[in-house]
Amino acid sequence: MSRRTAVKRAARTTATADGINPRQACPCGSGKRYKACHGMAGGPADVMVARPFEGLAAEPELIALREFVPSATAPLTLAEPHDRSVTLATVLPMAAAALVRADGTAFVGLQVQTRSGDLSRDLARAIRWVLTAEPGDALPVVGVDDGSEPGRLQDVLKVDEPLLPTLHEDFAWWLPEDTQPTGDVALSLERANAAIMPSARLAGAGLNAAYWVDAGDKAHLRWVRPEPEEQLLKAMARLAARDELHLGEGSRYAGSFRAHGLLVPVWDLDSELHVREWEPGAEALGSRLDAALAVDSQLTDAERRALDGLRGRQVTLR
Known part of the structure:
Protein backbone atom coordinates (compact mmCIF):
# COMPACT_ATOMS: atom_id res chain seq x y z
CA MET A 1 0.00 0.00 0.00
CA SER A 2 1.39 3.39 -0.92
CA ARG A 3 1.74 6.09 1.70
CA ARG A 4 -0.71 8.32 -0.19
CA THR A 5 -3.41 5.60 -0.20
CA ALA A 6 -2.94 4.99 3.51
CA VAL A 7 -3.33 8.71 4.19
CA LYS A 8 -6.53 8.83 2.14
CA ARG A 9 -8.07 5.86 4.00
CA ALA A 10 -7.15 7.34 7.34
CA ALA A 11 -8.77 10.62 6.33
CA ARG A 12 -12.04 8.89 5.54
CA THR A 13 -12.34 7.55 9.10
CA THR A 14 -11.61 10.87 10.81
CA ALA A 15 -14.13 11.80 13.47
CA THR A 16 -16.84 14.30 12.57
CA ALA A 17 -17.24 17.74 14.09
CA ASP A 18 -19.42 16.07 16.73
CA GLY A 19 -16.61 13.69 17.67
CA ILE A 20 -18.24 10.64 16.07
CA ASN A 21 -16.17 8.17 14.07
CA PRO A 22 -18.10 7.53 10.82
CA ARG A 23 -17.32 3.80 11.07
CA GLN A 24 -18.70 3.45 14.59
CA ALA A 25 -22.29 2.53 15.45
CA CYS A 26 -24.71 5.43 15.04
CA PRO A 27 -25.74 6.87 18.42
CA CYS A 28 -29.41 6.80 17.36
CA GLY A 29 -29.44 3.06 18.13
CA SER A 30 -30.31 1.92 14.60
CA GLY A 31 -27.52 -0.64 14.53
CA LYS A 32 -25.97 0.85 11.40
CA ARG A 33 -22.67 2.68 11.12
CA TYR A 34 -22.89 6.44 11.58
CA LYS A 35 -21.76 7.11 8.00
CA ALA A 36 -24.66 4.97 6.69
CA CYS A 37 -27.27 6.48 9.00
CA HIS A 38 -27.33 9.97 10.55
CA GLY A 39 -23.91 10.75 9.12
CA MET A 40 -24.95 10.29 5.51
CA ALA A 41 -25.84 13.18 3.23
CA GLY A 42 -29.54 14.00 3.36
CA GLY A 43 -30.16 12.67 6.84
CA PRO A 44 -30.70 9.26 8.44
CA ALA A 45 -31.33 6.11 6.49
CA ASP A 46 -34.40 4.30 7.77
CA VAL A 47 -33.68 0.86 9.15
CA MET A 48 -36.29 -1.78 9.94
CA VAL A 49 -35.70 -3.03 13.48
CA ALA A 50 -37.20 -6.50 13.72
CA ARG A 51 -37.15 -6.62 17.54
CA PRO A 52 -37.70 -3.04 18.74
CA PHE A 53 -38.26 -3.86 22.43
CA GLU A 54 -35.31 -6.20 22.90
CA GLY A 55 -33.53 -5.73 26.23
CA LEU A 56 -36.62 -4.49 28.07
CA ALA A 57 -38.14 -6.67 30.80
CA ALA A 58 -41.51 -5.42 29.53
CA GLU A 59 -40.91 -6.70 25.97
CA PRO A 60 -43.64 -9.40 25.88
CA GLU A 61 -46.26 -7.11 27.44
CA LEU A 62 -45.38 -4.29 25.05
CA ILE A 63 -45.90 -6.62 22.08
CA ALA A 64 -49.24 -7.80 23.44
CA LEU A 65 -50.47 -4.24 24.01
CA ARG A 66 -49.25 -3.19 20.58
CA GLU A 67 -50.76 -6.10 18.65
CA PHE A 68 -53.95 -7.48 20.14
CA VAL A 69 -55.01 -6.05 23.53
CA PRO A 70 -57.86 -3.63 22.78
CA SER A 71 -58.10 -1.26 25.77
CA ALA A 72 -55.40 -1.10 28.41
CA THR A 73 -53.16 1.34 30.26
CA ALA A 74 -49.91 0.90 32.17
CA PRO A 75 -47.74 3.38 34.10
CA LEU A 76 -44.22 3.81 32.74
CA THR A 77 -41.12 3.96 34.91
CA LEU A 78 -38.79 6.53 33.39
CA ALA A 79 -35.02 6.14 33.57
CA GLU A 80 -34.80 9.72 34.82
CA PRO A 81 -37.55 10.77 37.28
CA HIS A 82 -39.77 13.60 36.07
CA ASP A 83 -42.43 15.76 37.67
CA ARG A 84 -44.96 14.44 35.15
CA SER A 85 -45.90 10.77 35.23
CA VAL A 86 -46.56 9.05 31.90
CA THR A 87 -49.08 6.32 31.17
CA LEU A 88 -48.76 3.99 28.21
CA ALA A 89 -52.05 3.31 26.42
CA THR A 90 -53.07 0.89 23.71
CA VAL A 91 -55.17 3.41 21.77
CA LEU A 92 -55.76 7.13 22.27
CA PRO A 93 -58.53 9.36 20.83
CA MET A 94 -58.15 9.81 17.07
CA ALA A 95 -55.27 7.27 17.28
CA ALA A 96 -53.00 10.05 18.58
CA ALA A 97 -49.36 9.32 19.33
CA ALA A 98 -49.51 11.19 22.64
CA LEU A 99 -51.61 13.67 24.57
CA VAL A 100 -51.85 15.56 27.82
CA ARG A 101 -55.38 15.89 29.15
CA ALA A 102 -56.60 19.19 30.50
CA ASP A 103 -56.13 17.81 34.01
CA GLY A 104 -52.42 17.23 33.27
CA THR A 105 -52.58 13.44 32.86
CA ALA A 106 -50.08 12.37 30.17
CA PHE A 107 -50.57 9.43 27.80
CA VAL A 108 -48.47 7.86 25.05
CA GLY A 109 -50.22 5.63 22.49
CA LEU A 110 -48.82 2.28 21.42
CA GLN A 111 -51.13 1.30 18.56
CA VAL A 112 -50.16 4.17 16.30
CA GLN A 113 -48.85 4.85 12.83
CA THR A 114 -45.07 4.49 12.82
CA ARG A 115 -42.88 7.07 11.11
CA SER A 116 -39.64 5.11 11.04
CA GLY A 117 -38.48 1.52 10.89
CA ASP A 118 -37.93 1.49 14.65
CA LEU A 119 -41.04 1.56 16.82
CA SER A 120 -38.86 1.91 19.91
CA ARG A 121 -37.35 5.13 18.59
CA ASP A 122 -40.79 6.57 17.73
CA LEU A 123 -42.15 5.80 21.18
CA ALA A 124 -39.13 7.39 22.85
CA ARG A 125 -39.72 10.57 20.89
CA ALA A 126 -43.41 10.58 21.87
CA ILE A 127 -42.45 10.23 25.54
CA ARG A 128 -40.01 13.15 25.28
CA TRP A 129 -42.74 15.23 23.65
CA VAL A 130 -45.34 14.48 26.31
CA LEU A 131 -42.96 15.46 29.13
CA THR A 132 -42.88 19.08 27.95
CA ALA A 133 -46.31 19.45 26.33
CA GLU A 134 -48.95 21.77 27.76
CA PRO A 135 -52.25 20.48 29.22
CA GLY A 136 -54.71 20.01 26.39
CA ASP A 137 -52.00 19.39 23.76
CA ALA A 138 -52.10 16.34 21.50
CA LEU A 139 -49.51 14.84 19.16
CA PRO A 140 -51.37 13.32 16.17
CA VAL A 141 -48.29 11.48 14.86
CA VAL A 142 -44.61 11.39 15.65
CA GLY A 143 -42.88 13.52 13.04
CA VAL A 144 -40.27 12.33 10.59
CA ASP A 145 -37.02 11.56 12.38
CA ASP A 146 -34.41 14.17 11.42
CA GLY A 147 -31.75 12.78 13.75
CA SER A 148 -32.05 15.56 16.32
CA GLU A 149 -33.49 13.25 19.00
CA PRO A 150 -31.30 10.13 19.21
CA GLY A 151 -32.26 7.37 21.57
CA ARG A 152 -34.81 4.63 21.94
CA LEU A 153 -37.33 3.33 24.46
CA GLN A 154 -34.48 1.43 26.11
CA ASP A 155 -32.87 4.81 26.87
CA VAL A 156 -35.88 6.55 28.40
CA LEU A 157 -37.32 3.67 30.48
CA LYS A 158 -35.85 1.56 33.26
CA VAL A 159 -35.02 -1.58 31.30
CA ASP A 160 -35.49 -4.00 34.20
CA GLU A 161 -38.93 -2.75 35.23
CA PRO A 162 -41.89 -4.99 34.30
CA LEU A 163 -45.02 -3.55 32.76
CA LEU A 164 -48.24 -4.06 34.73
CA PRO A 165 -51.21 -3.32 32.44
CA THR A 166 -54.75 -2.62 33.55
CA LEU A 167 -57.36 -3.82 31.07
CA HIS A 168 -60.57 -1.84 30.55
CA GLU A 169 -63.97 -2.88 29.22
CA ASP A 170 -64.19 0.27 27.11
CA PHE A 171 -62.34 3.54 26.46
CA ALA A 172 -64.08 5.68 29.07
CA TRP A 173 -60.65 6.30 30.63
CA TRP A 174 -59.88 8.60 27.69
CA LEU A 175 -61.68 11.37 29.55
CA PRO A 176 -61.63 12.59 33.16
CA GLU A 177 -64.50 11.38 35.31
CA ASP A 178 -67.87 13.12 34.82
CA THR A 179 -66.77 14.45 31.41
CA GLN A 180 -69.03 13.99 28.40
CA PRO A 181 -67.29 13.50 25.04
CA THR A 182 -68.24 15.75 22.15
CA GLY A 183 -67.43 16.13 18.46
CA ASP A 184 -64.66 14.02 16.97
CA VAL A 185 -63.70 12.59 20.34
CA ALA A 186 -67.24 11.30 20.90
CA LEU A 187 -67.27 9.69 17.45
CA SER A 188 -63.85 8.17 17.95
CA LEU A 189 -64.90 6.83 21.37
CA GLU A 190 -68.03 5.25 19.93
CA ARG A 191 -66.13 3.52 17.13
CA ALA A 192 -63.39 2.30 19.45
CA ASN A 193 -65.86 0.84 21.95
CA ALA A 194 -67.72 -0.97 19.18
CA ALA A 195 -64.52 -2.73 18.06
CA ILE A 196 -63.58 -4.16 21.46
CA MET A 197 -63.63 -7.91 21.96
CA PRO A 198 -63.83 -8.97 25.62
Whole structure:
Protein backbone atom coordinates (compact mmCIF):
# COMPACT_ATOMS: atom_id res chain seq x y z
CA MET A 1 0.00 0.00 0.00
CA SER A 2 1.39 3.39 -0.92
CA ARG A 3 1.74 6.09 1.70
CA ARG A 4 -0.71 8.32 -0.19
CA THR A 5 -3.41 5.60 -0.20
CA ALA A 6 -2.94 4.99 3.51
CA VAL A 7 -3.33 8.71 4.19
CA LYS A 8 -6.53 8.83 2.14
CA ARG A 9 -8.07 5.86 4.00
CA ALA A 10 -7.15 7.34 7.34
CA ALA A 11 -8.77 10.62 6.33
CA ARG A 12 -12.04 8.89 5.54
CA THR A 13 -12.34 7.55 9.10
CA THR A 14 -11.61 10.87 10.81
CA ALA A 15 -14.13 11.80 13.47
CA THR A 16 -16.84 14.30 12.57
CA ALA A 17 -17.24 17.74 14.09
CA ASP A 18 -19.42 16.07 16.73
CA GLY A 19 -16.61 13.69 17.67
CA ILE A 20 -18.24 10.64 16.07
CA ASN A 21 -16.17 8.17 14.07
CA PRO A 22 -18.10 7.53 10.82
CA ARG A 23 -17.32 3.80 11.07
CA GLN A 24 -18.70 3.45 14.59
CA ALA A 25 -22.29 2.53 15.45
CA CYS A 26 -24.71 5.43 15.04
CA PRO A 27 -25.74 6.87 18.42
CA CYS A 28 -29.41 6.80 17.36
CA GLY A 29 -29.44 3.06 18.13
CA SER A 30 -30.31 1.92 14.60
CA GLY A 31 -27.52 -0.64 14.53
CA LYS A 32 -25.97 0.85 11.40
CA ARG A 33 -22.67 2.68 11.12
CA TYR A 34 -22.89 6.44 11.58
CA LYS A 35 -21.76 7.11 8.00
CA ALA A 36 -24.66 4.97 6.69
CA CYS A 37 -27.27 6.48 9.00
CA HIS A 38 -27.33 9.97 10.55
CA GLY A 39 -23.91 10.75 9.12
CA MET A 40 -24.95 10.29 5.51
CA ALA A 41 -25.84 13.18 3.23
CA GLY A 42 -29.54 14.00 3.36
CA GLY A 43 -30.16 12.67 6.84
CA PRO A 44 -30.70 9.26 8.44
CA ALA A 45 -31.33 6.11 6.49
CA ASP A 46 -34.40 4.30 7.77
CA VAL A 47 -33.68 0.86 9.15
CA MET A 48 -36.29 -1.78 9.94
CA VAL A 49 -35.70 -3.03 13.48
CA ALA A 50 -37.20 -6.50 13.72
CA ARG A 51 -37.15 -6.62 17.54
CA PRO A 52 -37.70 -3.04 18.74
CA PHE A 53 -38.26 -3.86 22.43
CA GLU A 54 -35.31 -6.20 22.90
CA GLY A 55 -33.53 -5.73 26.23
CA LEU A 56 -36.62 -4.49 28.07
CA ALA A 57 -38.14 -6.67 30.80
CA ALA A 58 -41.51 -5.42 29.53
CA GLU A 59 -40.91 -6.70 25.97
CA PRO A 60 -43.64 -9.40 25.88
CA GLU A 61 -46.26 -7.11 27.44
CA LEU A 62 -45.38 -4.29 25.05
CA ILE A 63 -45.90 -6.62 22.08
CA ALA A 64 -49.24 -7.80 23.44
CA LEU A 65 -50.47 -4.24 24.01
CA ARG A 66 -49.25 -3.19 20.58
CA GLU A 67 -50.76 -6.10 18.65
CA PHE A 68 -53.95 -7.48 20.14
CA VAL A 69 -55.01 -6.05 23.53
CA PRO A 70 -57.86 -3.63 22.78
CA SER A 71 -58.10 -1.26 25.77
CA ALA A 72 -55.40 -1.10 28.41
CA THR A 73 -53.16 1.34 30.26
CA ALA A 74 -49.91 0.90 32.17
CA PRO A 75 -47.74 3.38 34.10
CA LEU A 76 -44.22 3.81 32.74
CA THR A 77 -41.12 3.96 34.91
CA LEU A 78 -38.79 6.53 33.39
CA ALA A 79 -35.02 6.14 33.57
CA GLU A 80 -34.80 9.72 34.82
CA PRO A 81 -37.55 10.77 37.28
CA HIS A 82 -39.77 13.60 36.07
CA ASP A 83 -42.43 15.76 37.67
CA ARG A 84 -44.96 14.44 35.15
CA SER A 85 -45.90 10.77 35.23
CA VAL A 86 -46.56 9.05 31.90
CA THR A 87 -49.08 6.32 31.17
CA LEU A 88 -48.76 3.99 28.21
CA ALA A 89 -52.05 3.31 26.42
CA THR A 90 -53.07 0.89 23.71
CA VAL A 91 -55.17 3.41 21.77
CA LEU A 92 -55.76 7.13 22.27
CA PRO A 93 -58.53 9.36 20.83
CA MET A 94 -58.15 9.81 17.07
CA ALA A 95 -55.27 7.27 17.28
CA ALA A 96 -53.00 10.05 18.58
CA ALA A 97 -49.36 9.32 19.33
CA ALA A 98 -49.51 11.19 22.64
CA LEU A 99 -51.61 13.67 24.57
CA VAL A 100 -51.85 15.56 27.82
CA ARG A 101 -55.38 15.89 29.15
CA ALA A 102 -56.60 19.19 30.50
CA ASP A 103 -56.13 17.81 34.01
CA GLY A 104 -52.42 17.23 33.27
CA THR A 105 -52.58 13.44 32.86
CA ALA A 106 -50.08 12.37 30.17
CA PHE A 107 -50.57 9.43 27.80
CA VAL A 108 -48.47 7.86 25.05
CA GLY A 109 -50.22 5.63 22.49
CA LEU A 110 -48.82 2.28 21.42
CA GLN A 111 -51.13 1.30 18.56
CA VAL A 112 -50.16 4.17 16.30
CA GLN A 113 -48.85 4.85 12.83
CA THR A 114 -45.07 4.49 12.82
CA ARG A 115 -42.88 7.07 11.11
CA SER A 116 -39.64 5.11 11.04
CA GLY A 117 -38.48 1.52 10.89
CA ASP A 118 -37.93 1.49 14.65
CA LEU A 119 -41.04 1.56 16.82
CA SER A 120 -38.86 1.91 19.91
CA ARG A 121 -37.35 5.13 18.59
CA ASP A 122 -40.79 6.57 17.73
CA LEU A 123 -42.15 5.80 21.18
CA ALA A 124 -39.13 7.39 22.85
CA ARG A 125 -39.72 10.57 20.89
CA ALA A 126 -43.41 10.58 21.87
CA ILE A 127 -42.45 10.23 25.54
CA ARG A 128 -40.01 13.15 25.28
CA TRP A 129 -42.74 15.23 23.65
CA VAL A 130 -45.34 14.48 26.31
CA LEU A 131 -42.96 15.46 29.13
CA THR A 132 -42.88 19.08 27.95
CA ALA A 133 -46.31 19.45 26.33
CA GLU A 134 -48.95 21.77 27.76
CA PRO A 135 -52.25 20.48 29.22
CA GLY A 136 -54.71 20.01 26.39
CA ASP A 137 -52.00 19.39 23.76
CA ALA A 138 -52.10 16.34 21.50
CA LEU A 139 -49.51 14.84 19.16
CA PRO A 140 -51.37 13.32 16.17
CA VAL A 141 -48.29 11.48 14.86
CA VAL A 142 -44.61 11.39 15.65
CA GLY A 143 -42.88 13.52 13.04
CA VAL A 144 -40.27 12.33 10.59
CA ASP A 145 -37.02 11.56 12.38
CA ASP A 146 -34.41 14.17 11.42
CA GLY A 147 -31.75 12.78 13.75
CA SER A 148 -32.05 15.56 16.32
CA GLU A 149 -33.49 13.25 19.00
CA PRO A 150 -31.30 10.13 19.21
CA GLY A 151 -32.26 7.37 21.57
CA ARG A 152 -34.81 4.63 21.94
CA LEU A 153 -37.33 3.33 24.46
CA GLN A 154 -34.48 1.43 26.11
CA ASP A 155 -32.87 4.81 26.87
CA VAL A 156 -35.88 6.55 28.40
CA LEU A 157 -37.32 3.67 30.48
CA LYS A 158 -35.85 1.56 33.26
CA VAL A 159 -35.02 -1.58 31.30
CA ASP A 160 -35.49 -4.00 34.20
CA GLU A 161 -38.93 -2.75 35.23
CA PRO A 162 -41.89 -4.99 34.30
CA LEU A 163 -45.02 -3.55 32.76
CA LEU A 164 -48.24 -4.06 34.73
CA PRO A 165 -51.21 -3.32 32.44
CA THR A 166 -54.75 -2.62 33.55
CA LEU A 167 -57.36 -3.82 31.07
CA HIS A 168 -60.57 -1.84 30.55
CA GLU A 169 -63.97 -2.88 29.22
CA ASP A 170 -64.19 0.27 27.11
CA PHE A 171 -62.34 3.54 26.46
CA ALA A 172 -64.08 5.68 29.07
CA TRP A 173 -60.65 6.30 30.63
CA TRP A 174 -59.88 8.60 27.69
CA LEU A 175 -61.68 11.37 29.55
CA PRO A 176 -61.63 12.59 33.16
CA GLU A 177 -64.50 11.38 35.31
CA ASP A 178 -67.87 13.12 34.82
CA THR A 179 -66.77 14.45 31.41
CA GLN A 180 -69.03 13.99 28.40
CA PRO A 181 -67.29 13.50 25.04
CA THR A 182 -68.24 15.75 22.15
CA GLY A 183 -67.43 16.13 18.46
CA ASP A 184 -64.66 14.02 16.97
CA VAL A 185 -63.70 12.59 20.34
CA ALA A 186 -67.24 11.30 20.90
CA LEU A 187 -67.27 9.69 17.45
CA SER A 188 -63.85 8.17 17.95
CA LEU A 189 -64.90 6.83 21.37
CA GLU A 190 -68.03 5.25 19.93
CA ARG A 191 -66.13 3.52 17.13
CA ALA A 192 -63.39 2.30 19.45
CA ASN A 193 -65.86 0.84 21.95
CA ALA A 194 -67.72 -0.97 19.18
CA ALA A 195 -64.52 -2.73 18.06
CA ILE A 196 -63.58 -4.16 21.46
CA MET A 197 -63.63 -7.91 21.96
CA PRO A 198 -63.83 -8.97 25.62
CA SER A 199 -60.28 -9.62 26.80
CA ALA A 200 -58.49 -10.45 30.04
CA ARG A 201 -54.92 -10.92 31.22
CA LEU A 202 -54.40 -14.29 32.86
CA ALA A 203 -53.19 -14.19 36.44
CA GLY A 204 -50.94 -16.80 37.98
CA ALA A 205 -47.35 -17.88 38.33
CA GLY A 206 -45.40 -17.52 35.08
CA LEU A 207 -48.36 -16.22 33.08
CA ASN A 208 -46.81 -12.94 31.92
CA ALA A 209 -48.21 -11.59 28.65
CA ALA A 210 -50.83 -14.36 28.43
CA TYR A 211 -54.19 -12.98 27.24
CA TRP A 212 -57.63 -14.51 26.83
CA VAL A 213 -59.96 -13.03 24.22
CA ASP A 214 -63.59 -13.88 23.45
CA ALA A 215 -64.01 -13.89 19.68
CA GLY A 216 -67.67 -14.95 19.81
CA ASP A 217 -67.96 -18.55 18.62
CA LYS A 218 -64.71 -19.45 20.39
CA ALA A 219 -62.19 -17.95 22.72
CA HIS A 220 -58.42 -17.81 22.32
CA LEU A 221 -55.31 -17.67 24.46
CA ARG A 222 -52.49 -15.58 22.98
CA TRP A 223 -49.25 -15.88 24.88
CA VAL A 224 -46.23 -13.75 23.98
CA ARG A 225 -43.18 -15.82 24.88
CA PRO A 226 -39.75 -14.28 25.60
CA GLU A 227 -37.62 -17.23 24.46
CA PRO A 228 -35.73 -17.36 21.14
CA GLU A 229 -38.03 -18.84 18.50
CA GLU A 230 -36.09 -22.04 17.76
CA GLN A 231 -35.62 -22.83 21.44
CA LEU A 232 -39.32 -22.33 22.11
CA LEU A 233 -40.43 -24.37 19.09
CA LYS A 234 -38.29 -27.33 20.14
CA ALA A 235 -39.76 -27.23 23.64
CA MET A 236 -43.27 -27.04 22.23
CA ALA A 237 -42.47 -29.95 19.88
CA ARG A 238 -41.45 -32.11 22.85
CA LEU A 239 -44.84 -31.40 24.43
CA ALA A 240 -46.77 -31.87 21.19
CA ALA A 241 -45.20 -35.29 20.64
CA ARG A 242 -46.58 -36.31 24.05
CA ASP A 243 -49.96 -34.63 23.44
CA GLU A 244 -49.22 -32.15 26.24
CA LEU A 245 -49.39 -28.89 24.28
CA HIS A 246 -52.77 -27.85 25.66
CA LEU A 247 -54.49 -26.23 28.63
CA GLY A 248 -56.79 -29.16 29.34
CA GLU A 249 -60.12 -30.38 27.99
CA GLY A 250 -61.73 -27.91 25.61
CA SER A 251 -58.45 -26.43 24.41
CA ARG A 252 -56.50 -26.99 21.19
CA TYR A 253 -53.22 -25.56 19.94
CA ALA A 254 -54.09 -23.48 16.87
CA GLY A 255 -50.74 -22.10 15.66
CA SER A 256 -48.47 -19.15 16.27
CA PHE A 257 -47.52 -15.80 14.83
CA ARG A 258 -44.38 -13.72 15.00
CA ALA A 259 -44.61 -10.12 16.16
CA HIS A 260 -41.71 -7.74 16.71
CA GLY A 261 -39.18 -10.56 16.95
CA LEU A 262 -41.00 -12.87 19.39
CA LEU A 263 -43.26 -15.86 18.89
CA VAL A 264 -46.89 -15.77 20.05
CA PRO A 265 -48.47 -19.24 20.36
CA VAL A 266 -52.28 -19.33 20.15
CA TRP A 267 -54.76 -21.83 21.56
CA ASP A 268 -58.45 -22.20 20.74
CA LEU A 269 -60.57 -22.44 23.88
CA ASP A 270 -64.12 -23.40 24.76
CA SER A 271 -65.89 -20.03 25.01
CA GLU A 272 -68.39 -21.43 27.53
CA LEU A 273 -65.71 -21.47 30.22
CA HIS A 274 -64.80 -18.31 32.14
CA VAL A 275 -61.30 -16.94 31.69
CA ARG A 276 -60.38 -17.74 35.31
CA GLU A 277 -61.18 -21.40 34.69
CA TRP A 278 -58.30 -21.53 32.21
CA GLU A 279 -55.66 -20.21 34.58
CA PRO A 280 -54.80 -23.54 36.29
CA GLY A 281 -54.38 -25.21 32.92
CA ALA A 282 -52.23 -22.34 31.65
CA GLU A 283 -50.02 -22.54 34.75
CA ALA A 284 -49.59 -26.29 34.25
CA LEU A 285 -48.75 -25.76 30.57
CA GLY A 286 -46.22 -23.09 31.54
CA SER A 287 -44.54 -25.52 33.96
CA ARG A 288 -44.35 -28.19 31.25
CA LEU A 289 -42.86 -25.67 28.84
CA ASP A 290 -40.25 -24.60 31.39
CA ALA A 291 -39.24 -28.22 31.90
CA ALA A 292 -39.05 -28.84 28.15
CA LEU A 293 -36.98 -25.69 27.65
CA ALA A 294 -34.41 -27.05 30.10
CA VAL A 295 -33.86 -30.21 28.03
CA ASP A 296 -30.89 -29.98 25.65
CA SER A 297 -30.91 -33.48 24.14
CA GLN A 298 -31.57 -34.14 20.44
CA LEU A 299 -35.21 -34.35 19.34
CA THR A 300 -36.64 -37.79 18.76
CA ASP A 301 -38.19 -38.72 15.40
CA ALA A 302 -41.66 -38.07 16.80
CA GLU A 303 -40.56 -34.70 18.18
CA ARG A 304 -39.01 -33.70 14.84
CA ARG A 305 -42.27 -34.51 13.08
CA ALA A 306 -44.10 -32.43 15.67
CA LEU A 307 -41.64 -29.58 15.10
CA ASP A 308 -42.34 -29.64 11.34
CA GLY A 309 -46.05 -29.44 12.11
CA LEU A 310 -45.57 -26.45 14.41
CA ARG A 311 -43.53 -24.61 11.79
CA GLY A 312 -46.27 -25.21 9.25
CA ARG A 313 -48.71 -23.26 11.40
CA GLN A 314 -46.77 -20.01 11.69
CA VAL A 315 -47.39 -16.58 10.25
CA THR A 316 -45.50 -13.31 10.61
CA LEU A 317 -47.27 -10.05 11.45
CA ARG A 318 -44.13 -7.88 11.34
